[in-house]
Amino acid sequence: MPRRLLGLLLLFVTLWGCGGDGDDSNRQLRVTIDWAEASSGPGAQGQSVRVQIFTSSGTLVDSILVNAEAVPSVLSFTLPSDGKYRFTQDLYAGSAGTGSLRGTASLVRDTSEFREVRTTIGQLPTSIAVSAFRTEVPNGQNEQVYVGGQVGDLLVPIRSGDLTYEAVGSAIGVSDTGLVSANAEGEASVRVRHNPTAITGTLPLTVTASSARRSKWTVLVFLNAANDLSSFDEANVNQMERVADNPDVRFVLQWKQARGSWDTSPSFEGTRRYLVRPDSTSNIASELVQNMGNSVDMGSASVLRDFIAWGKSNYPADRYCLVIWNHGNGWQRSSRKPPATRGVSYDDQTRNFIRTWELASALGSGRIDILSWDSSLMQMLEVAYEVKDQVDYVVGSQESPPGEGLPYDDVFRPFRDDPDQSTRQLTKAFVDAMVNYPPYVSREITQSSIETAKLDALANAVSTLGSALSTHRSAVLPFYADVRDGSQQYGTGLTYVDLVDFCTKLEAQSLPSAVRNGCEQVRLRVGEAVAWEGHNANSPGSNGIAIEMASASDFAGSLRNDYALLSFGIQTQWDEWLAESP
Numbered sequence: 066m067p068r069r070l071l072g073l074l075l076l077f078v079t080l081w082g083c084g085g086d087g088d089d090s091n092r093q094l095r096v097t098i099d100w101a102e103a104s105s106g107p108g109a110q111g112q113s114v115r116v117q118i119f120t121s122s123g124t125l126v127d128s129i130l131v132n133a134e135a136v137p138s139v140l141s142f143t144l145p146s147d148g149k150y151r152f153t154q155d156l157y158a159g160s161a162g163t164g165s166l167r168g169t170a171s172l173v174r175d176t177s178e179f180r181e182v183r184t185t186i187g188q189l190p191t192s193i194a195v196s197a198f199r200t201e202v203p204n205g206q207n208e209q210v211y212v213g214g215q216v217g218d219l220l221v222p223i224r225s226g227d228l229t230y231e232a233v234g235s236a237i238g239v240s241d242t243g244l245v246s247a248n249a250e251g252e253a254s255v256r257v258r259h260n261p262t263a264i265t266g267t268l269p270l271t272v273t274a275s276s277a278r279r280s281k282w283t284v285l286v287f288l289n290a291a292n293d294l295s296s297f298d299e300a301n302v303n304q305m306e307r308v309a310d311n312p313d314v315r316f317v318l319q320w321k322q323a324r325g326s327w328d329t330s331p332s333f334e335g336t337r338r339y340l341v342r343p344d345s346t347s348n349i350a351s352e353l354v355q356n357m358g359n360s361v362d363m364g365s366a367s368v369l370r371d372f373i374a375w376g377k378s379n380y381p382a383d384r385y386c387l388v389i390w391n392h393g394n395g396w397q398r399s400s401r402k403p404p405a406t407r408g409v410s411y412d413d414q415t416r417n418f419i420r421t422w423e424l425a426s427a428l429g430s431g432r433i434d435i436l437s438w439d440s441s442l443m444q445m446l447e448v449a450y451e452v453k454d455q456v457d458y459v460v461g462s463q464e465s466p467p468g469e470g471l472p473y474d475d476v477f478r479p480f481r482d483d484p485d486q487s488t489r490q491l492t493k494a495f496v497d498a499m500v501n502y503p504p505y506v507s508r509e510i511t512q513s514s515i516e517t518a519k520l521d522a523l524a525n526a527v528s529t530l531g532s533a534l535s536t537h538r539s540a541v542l543p544f545y546a547d548v549r550d551g552s553q554q555y556g557t558g559l560t561y562v563d564l565v566d567f568c569t570k571l572e573a574q575s576l577p578s579a580v581r582n583g584c585e586q587v588r589l590r591v592g593e594a595v596a597w598e599g600h601n602a603n604s605p606g607s608n609g610i611a612i613e614m615a616s617a618s619d620f621a622g623s624l625r626n627d628y629a630l631l632s633f634g635i636q637t638q639w640d641e642w643l644a645e646s647p
Contacts, residue, residue, distance in 0.1 A: 069572045088632065093143055096152075096182040099219070100133045106187025108214075109168030109222045114186070118144070119151040121198045122353045123333055126150065128603040132160045133186075136137040141573035147176045149198050151211060154184060156222040168222030170213035185218050190214025190221050193266025195257050201271045202237075205379040207338075207355035210255050210268055216357070221260060221556040231256040236272040244358045247272040275379050281313040281484040283382035284477065287372060289363035289391040291323035292413040295331060297468050298322070299349060301390070301439075306344040306351060312483040316341035317380050318351070319372045321363045323414040336361035338372075340380070362392075364410055364417030366427035373429050384488060386435040386480075387428075390470065393440025393461075395561055396421045396447040396613065396631060408568045409440050421448060422630040434488045437495060441465035442556050444513055445611045450524055450633040453517035456490055458596065460495045463511045463555050463563065463611045464604055471495070472502045489516070493597045499597035506526045511555075511600040513609030519594035523638050525588040527564075530583035531642035538645065544574045546647045549614050553606025560615045565591050565608035617645050 098114060112133045118126040126144060127155035144150060151206065153171040158164030170184065173196040192215045202208045212228060232239040234253030238246045245255060247501040249271075254269045286305070290298040298320065305316045318339040322331035332349075336357040344350035362368055373387065393409040408420040419427055428436075436452060438444065440462030449459045475498035480491055492514035499512040534541055548570045553563040595609035615624060620643045628634040628643070 066356045092167040096184060098154075098642065099183070099185040100187075100395070105435070106189075108155055108189040109224050110187050111158050111164075111167040111222075112160045113157045113162050114222075115155045115157070115162050117153045117155070119153065121149050121151075123337075123356070123436050127444060130162050134281075135403050144176060149173055149175050151198070151477055153180060154213075154220070154222055155385070156186060166225075168224050170220045170222045171211035172213045173198050173211055175525050182478055185216060185219040185221050187260055188216050188219075188221050190223060190259055190264065191216050193256060193259055193264055194220070195256055195266040195268040197245075197268060197270075200243065200269065201273050203273050204247050204250055204275045205375060205377075206247050206275075207243045208247070209356050210239075210245060210257070212243065212257050212258065212266070212621075226479075227260050229258045229260060231258070233267070237270060240358060242358055244356065245270065250274055250628065277380050280314075280315050280380070280382045281560070282384050282386060282480055283376060283380045283425060284314065284316045284386045284388065284480075285317060285373060285376040286318045286320075286388045286390060287369055287410065288318050288320040288388075289364070289410050289412055290328075290331075291321045291325070291363060291415075292392065292411055293327040294390075294392065295322060295328040297470060298390070299332065301470055301473055302339075302341070302351065303344075303347060304479070305541040306349075307474040308477045308481045309341045309351075309486050310343035311484065314477065314480045314486050315380055315382070316352075316477075317376045319357075319363075319376075321361060321412070323359075325411075325413060326411060336360040336363065362412055362417050364412035364415055364419060366419050366423040369410070369419060369427040370387075370429045373431070373433075377431060385432075386437060387433050388437045388471075389443075390439045393438055393443040395442040395445045395559070395611070396628075409438070409443060421451060422627075422632075424448070424451045425455065425632070428452055431455070432457070434458065435460060435492055437461065437471070439466075439470045442559070442561060442611075444511070444515070444609065445561065445613070446520075446523065446527065447613060447628075447631050447633045449515050449517060449610070450520050450636075451631060453520045458492045458518055459515045459517060460492050462499070463513070463561070463607055463609070464509045466495040466499070466510065467505060467508050467555065469504070472498050475502060489514075489596050496597045496599040500601060506601065507603070509602045509603040511598075511607040511609075513598040513607075515594055515610065521592035523587070523594050523610075524633060526583070526586040527639055528637035530568075530580070530587050531638040533547075533577075533579040533583040534642050535638075535645060537580055540577055540647055541580060542570065544576065546616070548574065553604065555604075557613055559609045560613060560619065562605050562614040564610050564612045566606035567612075567614065612639070613643065614646070615643055616647060617643065620644055620646070 072492040114131040117128045151173045156168040194213045197210045214223045230239045236249045236253040238253035256267050258265045321336040338355035341351045350545040391410040408418045410417045434609045435458050436456040444461035444463045479494040496512045552567040568587045572581050572584035598609035600607040628640045634640045
């Protein structure tokens with residue numbers, strides 16, 4: 066029967082029989098909607114309803130739109146399998162799903178519990194039904210509760226502003242949208258109050274101990290797809306799923322999608338945490354661990370810090386790899402406006418981002434073995450120096466890599482196959498995967514691994530070089546600008562220069578020995594700090610670390626003021642040289 070707009074709907078939301086033979090007739094859906102008081106009753110009123118069925122992972126099973134004035138009819142369809150599903154009924158002011166959302170009724174039931182759902186429009190509830198997919202929630206995880214009003218055995222939509230959520234007991238917290246956070250083991254409940262009538266409904270919950278075992282590696286991926294990179298996120302998660310079959314190498318995601326000009330139909334809206342599960346299909350098979358709702362700012366340093374702490378607490382490991390998935394701009398400004406920015410992880414929904422000088426705070430107090438930038442232009446001395454006290458190895462690109470990002474299956478296959486390799490050796494997998502990935506052969510590809518324990522010596526060498534350049538500025542002046550401009554550079558409208566390429570070219574000029582010796586020491590210290598480096602023919606002068614080399618005229622003003630906020634700017638003389646460089 067065709068699906069058309071209906072008036073009095075007999076929808077088959079659940080007619081499950083008692084048979085155990087797996088017959089599809091046990092999963093037929095049936096619901097009745099009564100519009101008797103839709104335009105005159107004291108409750109939520111409207112002219113159309115959208116009925117939707119969701120799985121526990123948030124996947125939409127089916128959706129039917131119902132108009133109040135249409136001819137009554139009956140439809141039936143079948144759920145794909147036994148288990149728990151969420152039934153949601155959204156009431157709209159106008160016909161065909163137009164106008165404002167006037168009310169919602171939502172409940173979770175197992176296929177073995179439903180016979181029939183009967184609903185009504187326009188009445189005030191006389192009781193409140195509160196449900197969730199889980200009533201036992203592991204500590205550190207979240208669970209969404211769903212609410213529907215009831216009039217006898219009829220389900221009725223409720224205006225969202227009419228509900229208040231309260232956590233009963235110290236084991237949980239609850240947001241004003243019904244998102245429960247499990248904070249400590251114990252018994253608790255969520256109490257939901259319908260304010261116009263003062264009636265309440267309660268859902269008992271138990272917070273259980275986290276069952277996560279200790280692994281050899283936990284890979285924490287801060288996947289901020291609330292921007293124009295959103296078309297690439299699912300492909301990257303699929304790549305992770307292909308190599309997630311070793312329980313000693315776990316992938317944990319904090320993944321945000323948002324509706325906007327960059328993506329008008331995301332697969333979900335909001336921020337979620339997933340444990341990646343092995344799968345070889347193009348579907349997302351990972352386990353939804355937390356639904357964090359729609360108010361998370363992935364451009365916030367504190368949000369990144371909370372994710373790292375949560376991931377370490379709930380998925381403990383001998384070693385940790387953190388991946389920052391998003392746009393990046395090295396230490397400096399971005400052309401993404403407004404505003405002009407200096408940082409990484411741009412959340413276009415909140416218009417916020419993590420400033421480079423906030424990175425130490427964002428990473429928290431614990432140790433991270435590998436920090437991987439799946440972001441543009443981040444493999445700079447200024448950036449790596451900012452995190453040197455919290456990270457052992459920093460992996461990233463001097464260039465702006467393709468939007469498709471890291472080929473995660475190629476990168477992490479060596480982790481999966483031999484997780485006991487040294488951290489230094491495993492960082493080589495990032496370099497090899499990017500340089501050898503066939504789709505990237507025509508792109509500008511660089512990738513390197515920096516050992517942060519060597520950065521103090523490199524920073525001292527760069528500071529000494531800066532002082533030598535200042536002391537001998539008149540001798541350097543005829544050569545400097547041409548050498549800088551002729552060295553390997555990265556980004557558009559930026560002066561990010563490969564440090565070794567610059568020093569090699571400058572050292573070849575007829576200059577005072579202090580300058581030439583300074584260049585030599587920088588090259589030697591870069592050689593010690595760069596554990597692995599790779600690039601293709603499209604970035605021929607790359608050696609693994611870039612640095613800011615703006616002229617004095619470009620460096621003046623906000624650029625210099627922001628550079629002074631960096632640890633590298635505070636600890637070295639390089640910004641003093643930039644303030645007078647030709």
